[in-house]
Amino acid sequence: MVQKISWNSELSVGNATLDKQHRKLLELCSQVADCLEDTGPGSSERFHMILNDVGDYAFQHFQTEEAYLSQHGYPLLVEHKAEHMGLLSQLSQCFFAAGRGVLDRHGMYRILSEWLSRHMMESDMQYRDFIRSGGVEAATASGKGDCSS
Ligand SMILES: [Fe+2]
Ligand SMILES: [Fe+2]
Numbered sequence: 001m002v003q004k005i006s007w008n009s010e011l012s013v014g015n016a017t018l019d020k021q022h023r024k025l026l027e028l029c030s031q032v033a034d035c036l037e038d039t040g041p042g043s044s045e046r047f048h049m050i051l052n053d054v055g056d057y058a059f060q061h062f063q064t065e066e067a068y069l070s071q072h073g074y075p076l077l078v079e080h081k082a083e084h085m086g087l088l089s090q091l092s093q094c095f096f097a098a099g100r101g102v103l104d105r106h107g108m109y110r111i112l113s114e115w116l117s118r119h120m121m122e123s124d125m126q127y128r129d130f131i132r133s134g135g136v137e138a139a140t141a142s143g144k145g146d147c148s149s
Contacts, residue, residue: 002033002109005117013128015068021061022120028054029113036105047105048098054112055091062088065124073136074127083123087115 007023032054035047062084069077094108134141 004030004033011120013124018065028057029116032109036109069127072131080123083119
């Protein structure tokens, strides 16, 4: 029995669109978990399809989130984007391996679920806190980044 992550209000980043996308990503991840023990006819194709949906949706979400962070002048945007790229690259390696006949469903699920939970609970919460505290205007007003003194 694999552990699933579900969305709860503590994971809210304070933006309805992004919260909706995070919820959907966790739902898709849960669907991947449901496919792990499915060994019936067509199960490999079903597994690939859902994993493909996760990749597509993650890409879409990352674009929305990065645009939002850019609008708010988030100072850790470059690092945040690099984390997003990290998952997309891991997923594409999984697809490549699967294409060569190496299909490690549990390994793929572990990569996905661990990445999503760590990223949402740590990195996405970091930008939530930054924006909640007033974002770049508050940082400027408090003198952070001011080299004139
Ligand atoms: Fe993110
Ligand atoms: Fe996110």
